[in-house]
Amino acid sequence: MRMLKLELKIDGKTLKLEGEREEIVEEALKFLYNIYPKLSLINKIVVRPDIEKLIERISAFVKILEDGTLIIKGTFPAEKGILLALAAAKIGGDWGIREKYLGIRELQELLNIKNKTVRNNCSKLSKDGYIRRDERGKYIITNKGIYFLLESLFGEEDVAEVSGGG
Structure with missing residues (x-):
């Protein structure tokens, strides 16, 4: 570090x-x-994701190779898969292993789902504030997205612990 x-x-x-x-x-x-x-x-009310605890929680589902390649283990609904992939990309970016953002094609190939499915889910996730699109058309997970992902995977109690919200 x-x-x-x-x-x-x-x-x-x-x-x-x-x-x-x-x-x-x-x-x-x-x-x-x-x-x-x-x-x-x-x-006491501000939620900030703890990246190290995030890594502990999602490490059973995602891996980042030394060259920055992402691997998603298992099959997930498109929405959760996209959030997991973007969480892994953010972690990799925070540690200087890879770029923090993923494009539609990268998500499609990584999750093995149709282009239209990725686009529709990214549009919805973006409208909900869970991900953000940059000027190049690539996506990054937001803190709200991390909170939602952890809540949907592990439940309310674990989110507060992971997020450090007091």
Whole structure:
């Protein structure tokens, strides 16, 4: 994992951090909570997917090869398959293994489903806010999409744990 550096200056107070992403985020949030106490209240309802826990949850269904190739294990309804594939692509992108976005053709080949089925499901998922389309016509999963995917695969209780929503 990469070591990161962060320096925050707010209202005359300074915080300098160096370390892994999770450590820096945790310490930066503590710093912000001390300056803005109401932030801790907001954090109780804000949902942020925990990527490491996401990986643990979906690793039985998806694999990412060293070259960035995605593998979906098993057969899923188109909607869940698309979300799983896009979640895996996002993880691969976050770790610098591959691009975070997938196109219609990539999804079609990866999931072995018809082009029209992929297009229709991507359109619906996009309208629902679960995925987002970029200017090149490729898709990425949103935080709402990750939340929905985990909720549909594992149930409400696990989503809160995975998402870290307090």
